Amino acid sequence: MADQTDDGTKTLDSSNSGESPGVVFPPESPEEGIPHSSATHFNNDLKSVLVTSVLNLEALDVDLYRGTHHWVPRTQRLFGGQIVGQALVAAAKSVSDHHYAHSLHCYFVRAGDPKVPVLYQVERTRDGRSFCVRSVKAIQHGQPILICQASFHMLQESPLQHQFTMPVVPQPEDLLTVEELIHQYLSKPDLAETARQGLNKLLANEVPIEIKPVNPPHFYRHTATQPKQLFWVRARGHIGEGNMKLHCCVAAYVSDYAFLGTALLPYPNYRAKFSASLDHAMWFHSTFRTDEWMLYECESPWAGGSRGLVQGRLWRRDGVLAVSCSQEGVLRVRPATQPSKL
């Protein structure tokens, strides 16, 4: 039988499936470790819903915007990447076309309520000759749910230039999407009915991101791995080149997806009963297109005290380091053998 854990992860009694019992079901929200992609009916020729809807804020007044939701995780708490992406859209509207986001630092201070829109209030903290700093408060029910500082810079050439080297991995054309991996599982004749139902629910999930894991996820995870994961990722649908501000906002959305789950990979014997990102920081290094495949390299150098730290690098497929990310999240767990209180 399927059993939903405290934070939305599913455990399965797979005694009829030929798999190990008590295993973890693939995550259905960004809170858990294995990334997955969404419904197969998305048409990649269409404009990305991230552009037409999620990041398309309504202007209410000077420096005041309203954002709505497209996809809400099963936790019924707003997706952190959506709030960061929308906050960056709001901040970017108040700077000139010559200023590009180079970094942002955010705290998620309250859970976002999916039943109401989010207001974004921008404060023009400083306008300098080359840098502009903005402070954005995301508000629901009169209270901040996110505070974000974003900084913008004019392009400035420099002889100082270096970067790490991109990991050597299979190209996205040689890998399967998460939906394709799920379909492979669904074709197994000995798959338990509950597992089949759970996998079908995952296929119906409309996350506007497409993912190809480099090391395909264990849909029945029962081995500890290093706290590292690599996956190719891109926005679903067309965005087009030219609007670097927009691609930074889409990268903010994408970068929070499955990120914190990296810290759970060494602990298959524990289930997250509460996990959420606490803060999120990003540094934008070069131009990139989020509607083209980018390699997301995620690792967790530390976990302790019911928190975990994750660091990530988004690479252009030509090897250029495009974005660096860092996040700490709260990770409250229980032994996998202990039943959920829900």
Ligand SMILES: CC(C)(COP(=O)(O)OP(=O)(O)OC[C@H]1O[C@@H](n2cnc3c(N)ncnc32)[C@H](O)[C@@H]1OP(=O)(O)O)[C@@H](O)C(=O)NCCC(=O)NCCSC(=O)CC(=O)O
């Ligand atoms: C992290 C916070 C809950 C703050 O934690 P606090 O512990 O201070 O909050 P709180 O006191 O209201 O308690 C919240 C719940 O935790 C329980 N709780 C509190 N302290 C505890 C402790 N020491 N041990 C065990 N449980 C504890 C409370 O009983 C309550 O459960 P109960 O409610 O059962 O009574 C809050 O800052 C927050 O919600 N921030 C927003 C996080 C977020 O939404 N991030 C973006 C989404 S995550 C995402 O998108 C990406 C990702 O996660 O990967």
